Amino acid sequence: MNYQKIINDIYKIVSKENNSGSLASYIPELSKIDAEKFGICLTTTDSQEFHIGDSCEKFSIQSIAKIFSLIMAYRHIGDVIWERVGVEPSGTSFNSLVQLESDKGIPRNPFINSGALVICDILISHLTNPKEDFLKFMNTISNNTAINFSKKTVHSEKSVGYRNIALCNYIKSYGNIENEPKIVLDLYFNICSIKMNCKELAKACLFLANNGKTLSIQEKILNSSQTKRINAIMQTCGFYDESGEFSFKVGLPGKSGVGGGIIAIHPNKYSIAVWSPKLNAKGNSYRGMKFLELLTTRLQSSIF
Amino acid sequence: MNYQKIINDIYKIVSKENNSGSLASYIPELSKIDAEKFGICLTTTDSQEFHIGDSCEKFSIQSIAKIFSLIMAYRHIGDVIWERVGVEPSGTSFNSLVQLESDKGIPRNPFINSGALVICDILISHLTNPKEDFLKFMNTISNNTAINFSKKTVHSEKSVGYRNIALCNYIKSYGNIENEPKIVLDLYFNICSIKMNCKELAKACLFLANNGKTLSIQEKILNSSQTKRINAIMQTCGFYDESGEFSFKVGLPGKSGVGGGIIAIHPNKYSIAVWSPKLNAKGNSYRGMKFLELLTTRLQSSIF
């Protein structure tokens, strides 16, 4: 398979098209990004790497980081994690608070904000130094010590994070947050602030395409069954209320972030990171969605 | 792969366990079924068939039929179908009516009742004899002339179908039903009433595992891309508000019905039909879910 040629071709096609959507506006850090940035990196389970564009420039991965915190927590406490958070798609963003009410404080899945907050709470309860441990974990899965939090982004988020504060306290009122909301939110904002480039991101997620093993040091991050389950959750819940659309058009498990990044996994084949900051109405990278749709169409290969 | 042995083993295990759940009670026709019925049939894309238990006994496939009506409509009008119905999971059953309100009469996906009603409306607008044409279509995909509507079940459904009448009129009030609700509902109840056994059902769905082509006569029902998309919708929306759970535990696209049937697809490998009438709290076959979870675990093979 000539991945490089295919990637180049699609990159050219998408670059020529109109770049729709708009930058995330709610935090200053994200609204100042160059909207024309566009990078791709695809890494295969047989150790090849193909990239193009701004693939070496770091960006704020935002909600993509929720994969990593989920996996850390899953490693630590195993399947009891699912007593604190569900695995169902949430329907619409509109419903998140209503659902918390009818579900008595159990978030629908670990990728909506409420669910990611509960995951942070779990990490705090089980780790001595959650922030350091998180960076160590990122180092382990990506064999890369250059991944770090962005203090500026954390500060930016905190200054406008009233809705997340509301969510965290609301879940606390149902007893599904054990620690002080302040501490939980601090970890949450830090995790969402990390910056990575497409190459780092594709590499960090490759174990999800490799039955749970990192390629570099063959360390088992998750067992095969756990890996499949993480992929399954990404498939049904990874793109907010556009998860069905992504599944329909791209046909791969994946996760997006409001920084314009998307990671997608083809089990046993490859992981791919795409970055383009302009977001569609549902908050997912416009060009990122487009690129991946064309990719799986051209490759005639999705999980379906 | 010794499918027969594996199926036999799991069948034995599940049969020994407590048979939880309860029969669909809302229509007399379904509440009178023998709760201990349990049948399996797995058909592969290389023409093998493996079955056990009550695999030759017909049962009411109910919502599984929504796959067939969707595919018929998709063949007829192509991608404009998605202007009338979405591809997103609906979150919870609880929300169905609220969502119709906020989504202005566009059902979330073609597998919830509202969506299936819109699909029936499309069929009526495009076919001369929708009921006959539907049976012909069933014949085409399954090479089987023995599939028919159950007048008794239709009658039974109609006598208690107030909620579906409500849904259909509600969508009509938004202009997303073109024909008279009465006619749309008649087709809907008929399609849901068809009876098939596991062998027939597995065979009828095999083209979804075979890139859209039937095995018997190699007829192209859908093209490859359309087939992937139908599978993707089954993956995210096939099990009501337990779709995430099914994806998480079984890892295959599938669809359930309140008659206790489940069909699941492993693209390029097999289709499998399971039937056991007792339903869990979410309305999906208790033993059916169990069987499929053990199957993909044992085979170490899901789409993820």
Add this chain to the structure above:
Amino acid sequence: MNYQKIINDIYKIVSKENNSGSLASYIPELSKIDAEKFGICLTTTDSQEFHIGDSCEKFSIQSIAKIFSLIMAYRHIGDVIWERVGVEPSGTSFNSLVQLESDKGIPRNPFINSGALVICDILISHLTNPKEDFLKFMNTISNNTAINFSKKTVHSEKSVGYRNIALCNYIKSYGNIENEPKIVLDLYFNICSIKMNCKELAKACLFLANNGKTLSIQEKILNSSQTKRINAIMQTCGFYDESGEFSFKVGLPGKSGVGGGIIAIHPNKYSIAVWSPKLNAKGNSYRGMKFLELLTTRLQSSIF
């Protein structure tokens, strides 16, 4: 109190102001009305009558008729009526269907459509000829044989009444409709179709200001306690999700209809009917609200 002068003054003021809002557009019968019609009639408990403008021209009273059907049913079955329908404001129109779901088919109050449908169901269960009996009742309370259904309006409503059909069947699915939805809807549409002019309407409602007794023949329609309760429901639920606003600005129990009519009651003093067809965003007569607000301000007399 010189009611006539006050009414004349306010009529002049309101007539000079811009006539905001728009005609009810959903049924042809209502959208064809002359938007500048404006009539008032105030009748006192000491038998005086004051009127101005188009007070003798009949209009479609629409939801105002829900008062009369409620009172008929209340007379027939007494306080058990409140087991079938509540007395709480519904919050927003938006919620009506959700509330029916969470309230298991018990409508919030008898003035929202769902509640009025349940009331019609009660009438059908208890009366031999519900339509004739309803007209007889209207004759009794208003000493007027000229009140009748409008077949044209009924026909017009039925042709677009999908949402009401949906509501009725939805409640039926919860078991809170005893009769066939078709029959219930027929009575509902007929009752809402009656036409009255301001003089007739003010007179028909005067017993609500007179402790339940009609003035003409001193017939006890309701006892004193029942009368207060009907007034209380009008106060909290009479203007959809603008009930609080009406209470706040006008301070009288009342009921509006999409035909542009409003009836308001000052217990022990008067009843007043206002008609002006243009509706504000919440579906209540723009000039009607305005007139009554100025009236109670000028009279320095509301129930508060």
Add this chain to the structure above:
Amino acid sequence: MNYQKIINDIYKIVSKENNSGSLASYIPELSKIDAEKFGICLTTTDSQEFHIGDSCEKFSIQSIAKIFSLIMAYRHIGDVIWERVGVEPSGTSFNSLVQLESDKGIPRNPFINSGALVICDILISHLTNPKEDFLKFMNTISNNTAINFSKKTVHSEKSVGYRNIALCNYIKSYGNIENEPKIVLDLYFNICSIKMNCKELAKACLFLANNGKTLSIQEKILNSSQTKRINAIMQTCGFYDESGEFSFKVGLPGKSGVGGGIIAIHPNKYSIAVWSPKLNAKGNSYRGMKFLELLTTRLQSSIF
């Protein structure tokens, strides 16, 4: 009118009946109260006072205090207050968060928690020392310097107030809170913590029955029109999702608190305070509701 005899009679009747319901359990301060406490005080606009039972024992007035903060804010900024908070009943407690979402951060009315938080925010923006000023205002309307905050209750509330913290931050995310949520919540918890006995409470609210003037010093707290409007809001929104029921059964404007207190106003006649700590399922004093229902029935006098 022999108010004392009537009060005594009803007090006896209600005392003999079973004392249903349960104490507010969510804060320790309220759950430790003697459940059998029962006090009444009725004060008339012609300076008479009638009381019985535990009418001189202070209790936590909780949400009743929302009347006082509302009136303070109304005095300060006048009718622009209604741009920040509505006057409509909220339907059900269940909906509060959903409504905030659909209403874009504008609470339905000033008596639900979200609305009272916005009122506190207004006070903070307009007063130099909001807490002191509030106590001064209480002194003015009740000619009583003995009214104070309860530090213990504030502390108790703060330790479990996650839901209120959530609400305040949620409204802040919509821009309808100007000050820091922490400061707004502190004022809110303090205002809700004040303790008064029935005599003090009835006296403090008497101006609402007296066209806005205090009896003691004839000071105009609100003008006549403003007073009517406050009474109107109490009528439609004073008892959470039991406001319709209270209006229906008692027929007076009023406001309840989870401490078991209720204040009710008969315009131009009297104000009455009732205290009995056991709450019904909707969070309103069981005996308080009962007492007032019997009172207006016996007096044959409500506002309707």
